[in-house]
Amino acid sequence: MESKIIRSIPLIQRYSRHNENEDFRFRAYFKGNARCPRGEELDKIVREVTDEVWAEIDCTACGHCCRELDIVVDEEDVQRLAANQKLDLPTFRRKYVKRAPEDGTLLLNSRPCVFLDD
Secondary structure, three states: HHHHHOOOOOHHHHHHHOOHHHHHHHHHHHHHHHOOOHHHHHHHHHHHHHHHHHHHOOOOOOOHHHOOOOOOOOOHHHHHHHEEEOOOOOHHHHHHHEEEOOOOEEEEEEOOOOOOOO
């Protein structure tokens, strides 16, 4: 079965800009509709959909996200990357990691990602 996931970055960007107003209206409707799932139920649905989409994407194919987006990392990522760089955790964190001011999410502190190979 052929995947319906769009992988062309320029096309994704064009669709994103084109659908901005519709997306906003959908989010507003969803938040205001009492019959829509909430909390953990909604999180579960989002995780399932996200996992389905990620299963169709080869993150090593283009590197666009690593060039254009803040890269979110978790503690497991930090430990793996530190070991790969042969650095202790405090040194690695000081050199490569920051916390997002909005919510404290761990991010790599440079864009493009310093670990992205040409």
